[in-house]
Structures are given as structure tokens and as C-alpha cells.
Amino acid sequence: MTMDYGSAVGDMGQAAIDAATGLHEQLGQIWTSKSPEELWAMEGNTPMIGVNDTPGEVFTTQDAERLAEFAVDKGIQQLSYWAVGRDKACPDTGRLSDSCSGTPQQDHQFLKTFNTVTTTSPGTNPVTAPVTGGGTTPAPSTGTDPGTPETPGPGTGTTGSGPKAAPGGGIDLSIWQLQEPVGSPGSPTTVAASRLQGGYQDSYFHTDSDGALTFWSPEQGVTTPNSKYPRSELRETAEWPLSGTHRMSATLRVLSVPSSVCVGQIHLGSGGSSTKPLLELYYQSDGDIVLGTENSPAGGQTRHTVGHVPLGGTWSYTIGVSGGDTIDLTVDGSTTHYPIADSFKQYRQYFKAGAYNQSASGSSTNGAKVAFYALSVSHG
Numbered sequence: 033m034t035m036d037y038g039s040a041v042g043d044m045g046q047a048a049i050d051a052a053t054g055l056h057e058q059l060g061q062i063w064t065s066k067s068p069e070e071l072w073a074m075e076g077n078t079p080m081i082g083v084n085d086t087p088g089e090v091f092t093t094q095d096a097e098r099l100a101e102f103a104v105d106k107g108i109q110q111l112s113y114w115a116v117g118r119d120k121a122c123p124d125t126g127r128l129s130d131s132c133s134g135t136p137q138q139d140h141q142f143l144k145t146f147n148t149v150t151t152t153s154p155g156t157n158p159v160t161a162p163v164t165g166g167g168t169t170p171a172p173s174t175g176t177d178p179g180t181p182e183t184p185g186p187g188t189g190t191t192g193s194g195p196k197a198a199p200g201g202g203i204d205l206s207i208w209q210l211q212e213p214v215g216s217p218g219s220p221t222t223v224a225a226s227r228l229q230g231g232y233q234d235s236y237f238h239t240d241s242d243g244a245l246t247f248w249s250p251e252q253g254v255t256t257p258n259s260k261y262p263r264s265e266l267r268e269t270a271e272w273p274l275s276g277t278h279r280m281s282a283t284l285r286v287l288s289v290p291s292s293v294c295v296g297q298i299h300l301g302s303g304g305s306s307t308k309p310l311l312e313l314y315y316q317s318d319g320d321i322v323l324g325t326e327n328s329p330a331g332g333q334t335r336h337t338v339g340h341v342p343l344g345g346t347w348s349y350t351i352g353v354s355g356g357d358t359i360d361l362t363v364d365g366s367t368t369h370y371p372i373a374d375s376f377k378q379y380r381q382y383f384k385a386g387a388y389n390q391s392a393s394g395s396s397t398n399g400a401k402v403a404f405y406a407l408s409v410s411h412g
Contacts, residue, residue, distance in 0.1 A: 035079055036085070040088035041086075041088075044090060044091040073108075100146055113146065118130065120139045121135070207225065210222065244405050247400075248400075261388065266385050274381060280352065280407075282296060292391070308330075309384075336368070341364075
């Protein structure tokens with residue numbers, strides 16, 4: 033039961049992960065002959081979703097995504113929550129209720145996220161992780177065994193010489209998870225870091241003939257709950273505070289774009305109820321490179337044209353923050369700075385990179401395609 037820690041916890045997703053890690057260590061002291069994989073397979077994890085009964089504790093939909101990715105990566109056998117009857121938004125956010133979560137969400141969003149977890153105990157058949165609380169057990173998950181790459185939609189996941197061999201000195205995929213434009217409505221397929229490192233590829237994420245790590249996001253695709261546009265995009269698994277210096281650098285080419293594609297983000301994580309980015313970097317169909325800076329966690333975006341590159345041209349960017357109050361952007365050697373409003377400072381942040389298409393239609397052939405030749409992240 034990853035709740036009611038005794039005093040308020042600011043990052044409930046990380047607290048659930050830390051509790052699971054601590055339990056894994058304790059189990060190893062008892063069952064000394066078991067492998068780490070067998071010990072992980074003995075675990076379950078049950079948070080209280082939304083606003084908790086300890087003042088100041090909120091388990092968000094982003095926390096659920098992080099915990100589900102961790103469970104898949106480690107082979108944890110069950111994710112549950114308290115409770116199914118609360119798995120919907122309240123008329124107003126931020127309040128404790130026994131009939132709704134008190135945090136922004138779609139109906140049964142936590143259930144859909146946790147039901148992506150299907151794991152296998154060593155030497156046994158797959159076990160579908162039930163979501164419990166409220167006396168209801170949902171239908172089995174459509175996830176896959178943790179040792180088998182997902183094969184979403186028309187793409188075919190493979191192992192072998194995969195994107196871990198991308199050029200530019202190699203792209204470290206150990207710090208990312210992948211969100212793809214397939215899955216169930218409101219719950220896109222997520223691929224864990226361990227599978228990316230193992231060479232996972234499909235039609236939405238693959239190493240191209242020139243060695244580029246390539247993302248494809250058609251206009252027809254599954255979206256996240258808070259977006260109307262599909263994406264094939266990496267999400268940093270760790271979150272970090274605005275204090276310090278944090279950088280993400282990339283060299284890339286945009287190969288196709290219907291109207292606009294977001295190729296890099298700093299996104300708000302835990303610390304509040306907002307699901308907005310701090311910034312988004314767009315490539316437009318006319319070749320303009322545009323930075324969108326969010327006005328506040330409540331929304332509203334100011335756009336700044338910061339460069340121009342013809343379609344198919346190679347270019348580089350670095351997005352980051354410094355000193356807790358400044359956005360730093362460099363595009364092809366030209367650097368600009370933008371202030372960060374105080375209202376963002378309660379949030380932790382994470383990087384995103386890939387092809388977040390900014391248009392949607394019924395077309396599976398029209399979309400955004402982006403090739404990355406280098407991608408790196410630093411924190412200090």
C-alpha cells in the first residue's frame with residue numbers, strides 16, 4: 033500500500049517507486065537464493081489515486097504513468113489502486129472525495145494506465161495485473177510479456193541492431209520511455225527503457241538507412257488524455273527541479289510535416305495539477321523554427337520565431353533552464369533567453385523529444401517524420 037506515509041510526500045509517483053525498491057531489498061534479505069527478477073515478481077503496488085487523505089499528497093495521472101513504466105521494466109506482478117469508484121474527475125480539482133479523484137483526468141484513466149501492465153513470473157504463465165479497490169476487477173490487459181517488445185498497430189517490433197546504435201556518438205536510450213500513436217483511446221502504447229536499449233523498433237520508431245533515430249507520427253493516431261494530437265516521442269523517466277542547470281541537445285532533420293511538429297519539450301511533472309509544458313519547440317511547414325513558452329501552469333502560450341531551415345535540412349538545438357528562473361535556447365549557434373514565471377517553480381520537470389504532430393485527421397499516410405542524429409541530456 034503506497035499511501036499514508038505518515039507525513040506529506042511531495043512526489044507520490046517517486047515515493048511509490050522508492051517503496052517498491054525498498055521492499056525489493058528487504059525481500060532479498062529474506063529469500064537470499066532468489067534472483068532479482070524473482071523478487072520483483074513477488075511484488076504488487078497499490079497507491080491511492082488523486083487527492084490523498086494525507087493533506088498535501090496527490091497521486092496524479094503522470095505519477096501513474098511513471099509507476100506503470102517502472103512496473104513493466106522491473107516485472108512487478110500487480111498494480112492496484114484505491115479505488116475504482118474514484119477514477120473520474122471531480123467537478124472541482126484539489127479536494128478529497130470518496131466518489132472522484134480530485135485531480136485532472138479522463139474517466140477510468142488510472143485503470144487504463146495500470147491495465148497496460150502484464151508481467152510474467154519466472155517459470156510461470158503471464159499474469160494480468162488487476163486494478164482493484166471498489167470490488168471490481170477489469171478485463172485482462174492487452175499488454176505483452178516484459179521480455180517481448182510491443183508490436184503496436186501496423187508496426188512490427190523487432191530486436192537486434194536497433195536504435196541504440198544511432199550515430200552522433202550513440203543515443204543513450206536508458207533515460208527514456210517511448211510514447212507511440214497506437215494503443216487504446218486516451219492510453220497510448222508506452223515502451224520501457226529496457227526494451228529501447230534492447231533494440232526495439234517498429235514503423236513509428238526505428239533506425240533509418242542513414243543511421244538516424246527516426247520518429248513517425250501519422251495524423252491518424254491514439255493521443256494522450258490531455259492532447260488531441262498523436263505523437264511518437266521519447267519522455268525522460270526522471271524528473272528534476274528548476275533549480276540548477278538542465279540541458280537537452282539534439283541534431284535532427286524534419287523529413288515531413290503537415291503543418292507543425294513539436295521536436296522538443298520541457299514538460300511539467302509532479303508538484304501540482306497542471307498537465308502543460310514549460311516550453312515546446314516547433315518546426316513549421318514553412319521552415320520556421322518557433323519556440324512556444326507557456327505563460328503559466330494554467331495555460332496560454334507565447335510564440336517566438338527563432339530560426340529557419342528548409343524542409344529536410346539538418347539543424348541543431350539546445351533547450352534548457354538555468355538558475356531556476358531562465359529558459360535557455362540555442363538554435364544553430366544562436367542563443368536566446370526567456371524568463372520563467374514564479375508559478376512554475378513548484379513543479380518538477382522532464383524533457384521530451386521526437387515527433388509530436390500538431391495536426392490530426394483520418395489519414396494514416398500524412399504525418400510528421402523526424403530523424404535525430406544526436407540527442408543528449410545533462411543535469412547539474
